[in-house]
Amino acid sequence: MSRDDIKFDRIGAKYATYKTHASITADDEGHAVTLTADGTVGLGSSGDPLIGKLLKYDDDGYGSVQYAGYAVFDGVSGSLPSEKDAVAVNGAGKVIAMTSAQLLTMHHKLPTVQSVDSSTYKVVVLLS
Secondary structure (H helix, E strand, C coil): CCCCCCCCCCCCCEEEEEEECCCCCHHHCCCEEEEEECCEEECCCCCCECCEEEEEEECCCEEEEEEECEEEEEECCCCCCCCCCEEEECCCCCEEECCHHHHHHCCCCCCEEEEEECCCCEEEEECC
16 A cells, blocks of 8 residues: 555644634635634735635635644745744735744744655645
8 A cells, every 4th residue: 555645635634713804805825824803814914824714705704714634735936944934925826835944933833844846846834
């Protein structure tokens, strides 16, 4: 039996309902999100802390966010994070590596990269 195709996506997943930023639409499902206001998630700005993955957007301005467990995100071609990097959002629904300066300001467990597929730009992240 080959283990080359083990899938980590959603192992140990936990979900919560959040209010969504006014700019979020159904097209943003599957994107990396951050807190943009009290109890509200959005795509944020490059370098904002990753909160989770928007799985479902509802027209009532709320959405389901995976905030724990393993999740697969799109990375940015040419600047993929490395394994064990802490990650942030890039402001367009993808993940990037946090800088050292950003790491110094964080006071909680950070989402970390578990593996990267450089051919598809898919990044497996353990959220918490």
